[in-house]
Amino acid sequence: MVNNNMIKFGFLLVLTFTIIMSVIGGVSAVDTQNVCCEKTTNGLFCQDSTADKCVSSDGFRQAPTACRSTSFCKLGTCYDSDKGTCASNTPQRSCLEGGGTWSATNPEQCSLGCCVLGDQAAFVTLVRCKQLSADLGLLTNYNKGITSETQCVLSVQNQDKGACVYESDFEKTCKFTTRVECSGTSSSTNATGVGKSSGIFYKDKLCSAEELGTNCKKTTQTTCLPGKDEVYFLDSCGNPANIYDAGLADKNEYWTNVKTKLESCNPSDGNAGSKSCGNCNYLLGGYCRASTGIANRATYGDNICANLNCAKTQNGKAYKHGESWCVYTDSGSFGKGNAPVGSSFYKHICINGEEVVEQCADYRQEECIEDKITSTGVTFSQAACRVNRWQDCVAQMDEKACTNADRRDCVWKPGKYAVSNTAGSAEMIGVCVPKIPPGIKFWGDIASATTGAATTQAQILGQVATATNDYADEAKAICGQATFKCTVTLSKGLFDGSNDAKCKDEGILGNGGSEEDCDCWDDEKKGVKQSWIDKNSAICMAMGDCGPKTNWLGSKGYTDGYKVSVASVEEAKSSGGGLFG
């Protein structure tokens, strides 16, 4: 009876415990269910997250599906009617909260046209054009008919420019401008109007031309103009004149007619640092800037062609402005299935006389690629960080597919390999491995192993991984692909007079084969051959941060990075085998 009651009590206890646990478990499961949050508790719109990280107040929604499948997180265009700008890939709620107008498709207001701003142009919306024109004190000149930015820019380059002579305060004065602006009218399709004053336009004449009889005279002052590379002289009315040339500063002819860039001083040179010539060429490393220091002053004026090229960089070479190149300074080599642990690629850029460094993505998920363009004897280097497409290398079974550079970044390692993994064993005539092995987060415990900043960030965004060993498990799986097995049969001959068993070729999987299949076993050493270990460890290292690798500083790991084990399969026949992993 007592036993019976105890059993019943015990049963009840277990049942109650089970129910409580299942309820707790149920609640927990709901909280950690993957959902789409219209807004997360971290203030981010439309993120795939867990239910407990969704904001449920203020009408913010969530759905147990991916955000791309929901209606409330559909991405569309957000139109800012104040600024006339449009932003794509925007969720409705983030747009409305900012005061914008959201639409699933590109609205009419977002269609672009050419906005002429004096001798400059911008390919923008009509509202933006009106605003830019107002900012510059110009009449709106908008052309919807121009449908590309290139056309738009070209359309303003052929505008007539010259001296616009008019009267102001009973004095004959002048403004150097375009014909359209001078006449005070706009050729806009949507906005027309007459300007403040209409002057007489003299094409290709400078305001300082004596024949015009204006109050604008030559000076020794210079200026930099928006959108122009060169240093320009200024006349006494503040109008730009010709390109600065110290030798022609007081020559009347140079202050009369407009000279083109080619007609000005040293047109084929960048003129960087020249004190006498302001014909800067941006593409050749010269650009108009205010002078800095007495030594860098031009003969006249406060502006000079600044030198934007990099005379000496980290690698000791000189680069031109805009050039970029790849740098790999870590210990050890890379490519052909090699890359030390922790190594990464860097792209260096020469900009404004300064070397800017840009790291490619961590874990060698990006590599740096570089090429040179040579034109008229001048070489220009360009580099970029490109995604390392290593992911499907090991799935390639033949060399052609493996080395298809359009699809993946892999190398083919010929030779016989017996690969043993969860899918079983297979004999292969070669292995396809990543050309640049990816980095792997093999240390597992994310919260304790990441850097301070990253940990802080992970906590801020609630990104501490749900399973801390996910990365370590995956690292094992990736490296585990390079587990090789060699089965050999050791046999003793009846008449060879030796007591030692020797390797008998039966193929690398023990299914019959040539002599070379016995190359994993060293009869003398009675163990696995070092050459076999080296060959397979190379494959192992090519899988990622696996095997006996050194790190980016050239230091070895604390362990060998692999394990070789020999086991007798059938002792009666004195068989043995090597397992590498």
Added chain:
Amino acid sequence: MSKNYKEGFPYFVGMKKGLKTKGQVGIFVIVAVVIVAIILVIFLYPSLKSVVQGPLNPESYLKDCISPIVKTTINELGKHSGYSNLNEGYYVYDGEKIKYLCYVSGYYKTCVNQVPMLTSHFEKELDSALKPRAQECVNAMVDEYKSRGYGVVVGAVSSESSIMLNKIKISFNSPMSISKEGVQTYKGFDIYVDSQMSELLSIAENVVEYESTLGDSETTYYMSYYPNLRMEKIKLSDGTKVYKLSNIVTKEQFIFASRSLSWPPGLALDQAGKI
């Protein structure tokens, strides 16, 4: 040689004595003049101030007052992606909070635009930061006029800041009349401060457009296109990219973060959809 020395010696002694007496008188005179000058300055300070500093111009006064404040505010806002009080959706980099303008959790996906109206947002933040300072500037100007003996009548002061091409406009809507010998009346003042922030914001918007559409942007192209732009992209191990845009002439900067099309260590297939 020695004779000359003996003859000359008494002469020098006598001269020293005379100088000493004259010097003392001179010092007394100078002290007296300084005392009189101080008394005059105390009594005639407002009028003297006008003479020494020149006539006071309300527009120049406001510009001198607000310009450094605008520059400081812009720099401060620019460092935090246009947010004065950033408390959500940010990344902590070098101890500074940087807003994610585009973000996606997980891997292999392009980001979602988080702040679609960036320029308008920046403008609002700038406006609310400058409003109290604009009021302070007007008050200081009124005090200055009063200290110079002017009569000043000021209506309700309000201000509005807007980001324009190559400049920031601060509109002081403060009806004001200033009187002394005559009366001058003002409806308000428009102050312009040179700034390239509109260009930086426009570039940031464009980068976000690229990040959300293609997953990444190429800094070299931007820097080649905008000669005065310095653009840094710092890639962090969790997939976050910190962009630092700065104008090398004006030294203004705008910093923001983005997380788009990031690649995990290994494959992280099980992490693809999670945050």
